[in-house]
Amino acid sequence: MELASLLIEIVVALLILIGASFTLLGSYGLVRLGDLYERLHTPTKATTLGVGSLLIASGVYFSWHDQGVSLHEVLVALFLFITAPVSAHLIAKAALHQRTPSRSGLPPDNLLEKHDGHGTDPIDQAKP
Template sequence: MLEVILSALILLGALFTFIGSLGLARLEDFYTRLHGPTKATTLGVGSLLIASMVYFSTRGEGLSLHELLVTLFLFITAPVSAHLLAKAALHLRLRSLAVVPPRAEASAPQQANRDAPSDETVQR
């Protein structure tokens, strides 16, 4: 039974880590690439560390807390480092590909008003 739990944790960790790495490599801009390592990869490495903790706690002489401390450190530092990277990118005015350029935003209300029926047409 222990081998099944360990295998599930290792496969889940490998899957999350692979998806996070794939997101880091395939997404378009800096802000979307930031989600790969901070979300999925953190869960993947956390799952692998928990599997390691369970394995060495059952095979060793006592409870293995080294992996628990590494997991806790990972879960604390990953969001903080992602936040600092995003703030630095905002400070450097790094543009995102997902944001509509300001010129298109300014003409969007004019286009919407042009297509809407005027008060004269509604009253006839």
């Protein structure tokens, strides 16, 4: 029993270190990256992985000590993994709509026009 408890604590400690490292890396990237489009990657990638591993660590710990499955962490992780990409997509779409500049420049206007149902889609025309 003592060895199993020690292994669980080691796994939880490693997951906490991994989660804290990813969260720190995501926060650092949020501060250091240059424009809005680059900054969208850190909260949706590194920080999501960081919070996800912290939630897994919490679920493992409380499932082991309470002798039952801890579903709170699973629900929070599910909510996080669904909402983070959707919110990043909406922020990027709003930035494109407002013509927010990036380091690499904006796409041409004909790529941002809305398809009116007549003829071909401007986005399809730009593809090789």
